[in-house]
Amino acid sequence: MRKIVSALGLLSLCTLAIAADAVGATEKQATNWHAIIMFCIFVTLTMGITYWAASRTKSTSDFYTAGGGITGFQNGLAIAGDYMSAATLLGLTAMVYMQGYDGYIYMLCFFAGWPIILFLMAERLRNLGKFTFSDITAYRLDQGKVRTMAAISSLTVVCFYLIAQMVGAGQLIKLLFGLDYNVAIFAVGILMMVYVTFGGMVATTWVQIIKAVMLLSGGTLVMFLAMSYFNFSFTNVMDQAMSVHKLGEKLMHPGSLLADPITAISLGLGLMFGTAGLPHILMRFFTVTDAKEARKSVLYASGFVAYFFNVIFLMGLTAIIIVGQNPDFFEGGEIGKKLIGGGNMVAMHLAKAVGGDMLLGFLAAVAFATILAVVSGLALAGASAISHDIYARVIKKGTASEAAEIRVSKIATICLGFVAIVLGIAFEKQNIAFMVGLAFGVAAAANFPVLILSMYWKGLTTRGALWGGYGGLVSAVLFVLFSKSVWVDVLGNAAPLFPYTQPALFAMPIAFLLAWIGSTSDASVRAQAEKEAFGDQYVRAQTGFGAASASNH
Amino acid sequence: MSSVMYERMRENPKFRELVAKRGRFAWTLAAIVLTMFYGFVMVVAFAPESLGQPIAEGSRWTVGLVAELFMFIFFWVLTAVYVRKANTEFDALSQEIVREAWKENK
Structure with missing residues (x-):
C-alpha cells in the first residue's frame, strides 16, 4: 500500500510539473x-502525513474516526477547517465586496448554529454515536430502513x-496556474x-x-496589511468604501440578497440548522475521546469561526477600495467591468494588492489546500455513509x-471522487457561496x-x-430544483415554479410534521418496543455510559 | 447487563438532578441565543432600514454592525460558560451516578 501512496504522490507532482509547463507556455508572467x-510544499507535507497515517489506519475505527484519539483542541481546529471552506474565503469576501452588509448577515447565520449544537447536541452526539450520525438515528429504530434513509440524505x-x-x-x-x-x-x-x-x-x-492554521494566519495577514492602508481605522474604511461603492450610503443596509422577509427567515433557519445536519461536521464529534472533549471542540471551533468571519468582513470591505479602484484587476483595465477571474477572486486580488506575488501565492495555496481538505472531509463522510451504513449494516446486517x-x-x-469531478464540470458557472446555501438547506x-x-x-x-x-429530503430537493437557481439558471426555463431560493422555511416544517404524523399514527408492536427502548438510550445520552470509547486501550 | 445498569442509574435521584439541572441550563442558554438571533433575523426581514442607522450622529458604525459584532462575541462567551460548567460540575455528577451503579453490582 505504501508503494502505491508514493507512486500516486509522484504522479501528482508530475501533474504539477505539467501544470508549470502549461503556465510557461500560455502566460508570460513568471509570478x-x-x-x-507553496502548493507543492503543502502537497508534499500532506502526502507525508498520508503515508504516516496509512500505517496507522488498520481498523474501521481508525479509518472513520481516527480511533477516537483526537484532542478537543485539535478537533476544534479540524471542525473550523471543515466549516471554513473555499466558499467561505472566496464567496463571502466577494459577497461583502459586492453587497456589503448582506455578507455580514450571512456570516452571523453561518455562526449562530454553533452555540445551539453545543447546548443541545454535542454531548448526546458523542455519547450515542460511533462512526456516522445514522448510528444515532438508527439507535433504537429499524437499522436497515433508517440507515438507508440517512445515507441517502447524507449523500x-x-x-x-x-x-x-x-x-x-x-x-x-x-486563474493561478493557467490550467x-x-x-x-x-x-x-x-x-x-x-x-x-x-x-x-x-x-483527513x-x-x-x-x-486551518494556514487559513487563519493567511487571512489575518492579508486583513492586517489591508487595514494598514487605512491606519487601522474602521471609520476610514467605511468613509472611502461608501464614497466609491455603487451602493453608496446603502452599503451597510440589508440589501437585495435578502430583499423579502421569507428569504431572510428561510436563510437564517437553513444556515443555523443546516450546520447541525452536515454529515462531515457531525462525524467529527466521534473522533474525540469523550463528551468533555466534544464540548471543548465546539468551544475552539466556534471561536476560530467567529474570529475568521470578522477577518473576512474586513477583507471584503477593504477590497472595495483597494481592489475595486485598481484598473489592473479588471478585464480590459476598466474599473467597474468584470473582475479578472470572476467575482470570486476578490480575496486573491486583495492579497496581490497588499502583499505582492508572494502573498498572492500563499493565499492561493491556502485556498487550494482548503478545497482539498474540505473535499476530503466530505468524501470521507459520503464514503462512510455508503460503507458503514449501506454496506455493513443494511446489506451485510452487521x-x-x-x-x-x-x-x-x-x-x-x-466513486465519489469521480462524481465530484463530473458535477464540478457540469456546474462551472454557478456562484459557489450560493451552492453551499443549497447544501445547508437540504x-x-x-x-x-x-x-x-x-x-x-x-x-x-x-x-x-x-x-x-x-419528506424533508424530497421537499428540500424539489424546492431547490424548482427555484430560480436550478429551474431558470441551469435548466433554462423562463420562470421559476417556486419563488424563493432558500428551501428551509418550507421543507423543515414538512419534515417535522411528517415525522410526527408517521410516529403518532403508528400503533404496531414494533413501534411500542421502539418507544420503550428510549429509556436506556436516554440514560446513555445523559451519562455517556456504554458510549464508544477511544480504541487505543 | 447494561440494561440493568441503565435501570439503576435512572432510579438514582442524582440522575434526575443531573438531567434537570443540565437541561435547564442548556435550554436557558439556547433560548437566549435563539431569541436574539431570530429577533435579529426578524428585524432584517421586516425593518431592514433600522439596521442601517448610525449609532450616533455622523458615526460610521451602524446599529446593524454593532448588533452583529455583539452577537458574535456574546454567543461565544455563552459557549465558554456552558463548557466550563458542563465539564466540571455536570461531568462530576454523571461520573458519580455511573460509579454508584457499578457499586450496586458487587
Missing part, C-alpha cells in the same frame, strides 16, 4: 511560481457541497482520493488542521468483516429533524423517522 512552490448533502468546492477549485487553479478548468477539477479529485483512501480520518484530520468494510469505503471514496430539512427527534422525542418510531427524513 505564478510562488503559488506553485445528497455531500454532493451539493462537493459541487461548490469543485467549482471553486476549478476557477482558482484556472484548463477541467484539468484542475481532475487534479483536485485525484489528490482527494489519495488522502482519503490511504490515510482515512487520521490523514491532519490535512484539515494544517489547512456481519461484514472490518477489512471488507474498509475496502468498500475506499471504493466508495474513489441538511437542515433532511438530516436535522430526524436526528434531533431521535435524541429528544421518545415517541419517534421507524415509520415517523422514514416519513420525516424522506
